[in-house]
Amino acid sequence: MNNDTIFALSSAPGKSGVAVIRISGNDLLKLFKRVINNPARAAGSKLPRQFRGRVIPRHAYFTNLTDDKGELIDQCIAIYFNAPYSFTGEDIIEIHSHGSPAVINKIFDFLRGFGARIAERGEFSRRAFYNNKMDLTDVDGLIALLDAQTDKQRQNALRSLTGHDSKIYNDWRNQMIEISAYSAAILDYDSDDLPKNIDKKILTQTKKLLDEIKSSVSGFRASRAIQNGFNIVLVGKTNVGKSSIFNKLIGSNRAIVSDIAGTTRDVVSTQLDIDGYLINLSDTAGIRKSRNKIEKIGIEKTYTEIENADLIIHVYNEVPKKIIDNEITVINKSDLLKNKTNKKVIYTSVKKDIGFDRLLKAIKQKMHDLFGNGESKITINERTYELLNETIIELENAIKKYNGNYDIFAEHVRRASDNIGKILGIITTNEIADMTFSRLCLGK
Numbered sequence: 001m002n003n004d005t006i007f008a009l010s011s012a013p014g015k016s017g018v019a020v021i022r023i024s025g026n027d028l029l030k031l032f033k034r035v036i037n038n039p040a041r042a043a044g045s046k047l048p049r050q051f052r053g054r055v056i057p058r059h060a061y062f063t064n065l066t067d068d069k070g071e072l073i074d075q076c077i078a079i080y081f082n083a084p085y086s087f088t089g090e091d092i093i094e095i096h097s098h099g100s101p102a103v104i105n106k107i108f109d110f111l112r113g114f115g116a117r118i119a120e121r122g123e124f125s126r127r128a129f130y131n132n133k134m135d136l137t138d139v140d141g142l143i144a145l146l147d148a149q150t151d152k153q154r155q156n157a158l159r160s161l162t163g164h165d166s167k168i169y170n171d172w173r174n175q176m177i178e179i180s181a182y183s184a185a186i187l188d189y190d191s192d193d194l195p196k197n198i199d200k201k202i203l204t205q206t207k208k209l210l211d212e213i214k215s216s217v218s219g220f221r222a223s224r225a226i227q228n229g230f231n232i233v234l235v236g237k238t239n240v241g242k243s244s245i246f247n248k249l250i251g252s253n254r255a256i257v258s259d260i261a262g263t264t265r266d267v268v269s270t271q272l273d274i275d276g277y278l279i280n281l282s283d284t285a286g287i288r289k290s291r292n293k294i295e296k297i298g299i300e301k302t303y304t305e306i307e308n309a310d311l312i313i314h315v316y317n318e319v320p321k322k323i324i325d326n327e328i329t330v331i332n333k334s335d336l337l338k339n340k341t342n343k344k345v346i347y348t349s350v351k352k353d354i355g356f357d358r359l360l361k362a363i364k365q366k367m368h369d370l371f372g373n374g375e376s377k378i379t380i381n382e383r384t385y386e387l388l389n390e391t392i393i394e395l396e397n398a399i400k401k402y403n404g405n406y407d408i409f410a411e412h413v414r415r416a417s418d419n420i421g422k423i424l425g426i427i428t429t430n431e432i433a434d435m436t437f438s439r440l441c442l443g444k
């Protein structure tokens, strides 16, 4: 791996109060001494003691940063993090300058003068990974945290960033290594030399592990819904008031409403935050037999939305014969109805603003059912999901083929442990690492 000196703007690009430029490399003490060789004086305070060659790590130095010609670039704060006590495990310098594009460019030029180069996407984290500062699940957590929009996403991301998930994975992996070592030992050693009933014990332990991993994976839908949003789709016949309800729920007139049946053609979607959960709400074309080419395409799209939905809000204008269990059944235009006694449905009226408290409550209840029961103790993404499923298959095969075949059993358990190793990045192919780091932004 390269360990030349890299730098990047770690704060958001553009104009800001303060910009943070981060530099990582092998030995940055000389560069740091150059950065702080012109101490600045904070308003109202004395000039700090002149720097006498000894740099204090993690200390904020206020400095007049100058270029080669001695011209002032900006007044900055500079901090030195000595290896290995830094994010990347290398020496790191942080320069906090004024957040102006002109200043930032000038500092970049200054750093290039020292032979440093701009970092690639995710390169800081990649270095942290190769210096054993983070494993891949920590990096997954970091990516999720930077993407987090809602409080729930923040909580889950932090949980994996702070090592909670790697602890569980490491525990699983250690157990598998132990199981496969014992099963190999059964072949090589006398039973007197091994713990009592070891054959039964390893089988029981493997089954227990399998159950635990399976139950974590079953929370994937919830995990994914937290990360990508919970998909709610409004469906029903034309003209029942789907677009009106959509607008009501989001509090703005995004979707076109008209008394012409077949108004909505394209799917109209927006995101909202309900109780800290990210919701993707979609309004769709009303379902009816249509000869209109465009409307037909719209209706096709409705079916696709239904397939990807976590929750369907089915809108009618009168109580249908069959109420579908896992949908929310809404009877809209209830201002036009006399009989409103069915307990299984929610009567709404956009016109009279009736029933939306109940609808919101029902949505929350459905979300609670999904998240409350299923939410996994680990955060699973597409990458880890695939590897966990492969782990499950290996463990199932191990148990299936157990029957005294300890070498085959050991081999399957070992393969299962390799998959967990891949999740952690202990066993890594460059592809996995590349895919993960390329999802990070510059400066991370």
Ligand SMILES: Nc1nc2c(ncn2[C@@H]2O[C@H](COP(=O)(O)OP(=O)(O)OP(=O)(O)O)[C@@H](O)[C@H]2O)c(=O)[nH]1
Binding pocket: 237, 238, 239, 240, 241, 242, 243, 244, 245, 256, 257, 258, 259, 260, 261, 262, 263, 264, 265, 284, 285, 286, 287, 332, 333, 334, 335, 336, 348, 349, 350, 351, 352
């Ligand atoms: N009386 C009454 N009229 C309503 C209510 N909700 C909607 N409408 C009217 O019903 C008509 C159809 O509403 P939309 O929201 O466009 O219905 P839609 O289900 O989206 O229709 P399509 O997009 O064609 O499938 C409009 O004229 C609305 O003003 C309601 O609660 N009561």
Ligand SMILES: [Mg+2]
Binding pocket: 242, 243, 244, 255, 256, 257, 263, 264, 283, 284, 286
């Ligand atoms: Mg509509």
